[in-house]
Amino acid sequence: MTKTLLSLSGISKQFDGKTVLDELSLTIDDGEFITLLGPSGCGKTTLLRMMAGFEHPDEGTVTLSGVDITQTPPEHRPLNTVFQNYALFPHMSVFDNVAYGLKMEKRPKAEIAERVEEALAMVQLEDFARRKPHQLSGGQQQRVAIARAVVKRPKMLLLDEPLSALDYKLRRTMQVELKRLQRELGITFVFVTHDQEEALSMSDRIVVLKDGYIQQLGTPREVYERPANVFTARFVGQTNFFPGRVTKIEGERISVDVFGLNRELSKPSFRVAVNQSLHVLLRPEDIRVLAPDDIEGVAGKIVERNYKGSTLDSVIELEDGSHVMASEFFDEDDPTFDYSIGERVRVSWVDGWEWLLAEEGDEPLTDEEELAADDAEH
Amino acid sequence: MMRSIKQQPFRAAVLVLVWGWLLFLVLAPNMLVVGASVMTRNPSTFISLPLNLEAYRQLFNPLYLDVFLHSLYMAALTTLICLLIGYPFAWALSRVEKNRQMLLIFLLIVPFWTNSLVRTYALKLILATNGLLNSALMSLGVIDEPAQLLYTEGAVIVGLVYLLLPFMILPLYSVFEDLRQDVLLASHDLGAGRLATFKNVVVPLTLPGVLAGVMLVLLPAMGLFFVPDILGGSRNLLVGNVIKNQFLDARNWPFGAAASIVLTLTMALLMFAHRLSKRRLGEEGA
16 A cells, blocks of 8 residues: 655746746655656756755645645755755765764764765765765765765655766666665655656656646556657657548447558547547557568558667658658577668558557647758748 | 977967066065065165164064054954955845846946045045035934044044955855855755855855955955055054055165065965865865
8 A cells, every 4th residue: 555755736836927837736655766757848857846845836735744845944854855966065075965964963973973874885985985075976976965865864855867967877877776775765766857768767657747737647668658648659769650540439449540551459548439530659669570572561661770789770661751660679580680771661560559649739740840840941 | 289389489488478577576576575674774775784683573562563453453354344244245146147247246346447545535525524424414313513434443444345345255256156056955955954054055165265355355454554544544554554654754664674574474374274275175186
């Protein structure tokens, strides 16, 4: 049985007349790893700062374990933050940085020393206690920032894009370490990022945010496989959007025409009518590229191929001019398979792996359309 | 690094210029002062042999010791007032929106375009018995008859603060500019209230600016002899007045030189303290 730790209800916030958050509500469970994911300006950092107490909402309430903390200043909240640029105290040693929070609690000296040692051991920095922050690498500074925040044993750890300043390899290492820390400490983590890959691999739940609204709230699998709307589908991973048209509705099954192929699918959660157009979504890894003489699929030709190490990513142009992204794993039968540009193929996919979305009034442009629009302007 | 032949003469010229400047305009005059301080007073040639430390012994004359201590007291008071005004001023300045910040700094610098002597005379007009301030206070009914403002210790302090305040604000502004907002937030986040954050984070991180400001105010505040000359009357002398008088009126060059050197050494001591505090913050040599 999960229990609610923090809940935000009806949160609105404006900066200089611009709405950043609009009547947003969210509950965070005790012990979960929840990620706020979205492009810059989506309100994710503002939301985190509200949990920390650095910002106060114009409207709405923040409750922690049932206590209203909407107006409580940060120093009286049992939560701690790991800042984007670490925000270590440059004039203090690593030890003093980590001890700071405990000194503020006026803990006895012996207890402080013991707990600081423990926290530093947890991030593998025992031997660096006497150093100053500027004598550490970025990754080490990051660990100090984490130790400094967890040493107070907060109910919740708020992480504001903590890995964005690190290089790719270090990021991967820190992702694993953060997960390990969270398991060991059992503390609720609220993690802010704009990196969807990071969000998918680390989170128990993901909150997809855009323009101050929650676009979707779900497990990484739900967000990736069953995106709630066009924005989420486009923002999280790559997706092929195929135009579909409903041809028949029979009970819980519907027939959809995609590129002249007739597909039998389960009825989506939104209302459908015969002849209605909708989006048929397929991830590149769901696409099957077949030989040109195959009886299945749609005809097309390879226009792009990218060797990605573990996969071969290709773009296939269909006869109607639309592009399909495919991502195929190398298998042991044919470890050297490759395409040549212009090669004729047929495109198909595994039946039943499609995801349907209703068309939206103001859909964002695809990357290609955006490029075309840019070209037209110049 | 590759050096083209063309760049070499330029490099040499710049080096000669800098070293020449330091040698002839900084080192040589100071050596002359040191030399003068250990020579004997001579009414006709100003200084003559033999070498002795008579001038330094004279510094311990209770009369001059009094002047030195009183001057130090006035300079310290000036510095303290500048710090008390300048610190919050610089903090606020660093938090103002960028465009307006530039305007405010410009306004801070504008007075430098007028000679400080002229500005001190302007201050005299304000503080005079029938000056601007007295007339204003009387017409407001605060006082019935003009107060004695001019030729007091207070007038000298006001003059010094007025002239030296920008020298306190500018270095402080620069350290506040570097003070990162998220470090303050981190302090709050870890349970420190405003006072604790100020004491544990803001003060240590702005200390180099405080020391730089103190250096730029304290020493000149002991040397700006024209301020007591114009505003202070005969009782409120600075070390600068003593030095000036020894050279121009009393014609005791060795003593004037010795007093100068004591001032210079005080300055050097402050600079050394400033360097130490900077090193503690790890700004030098990672």
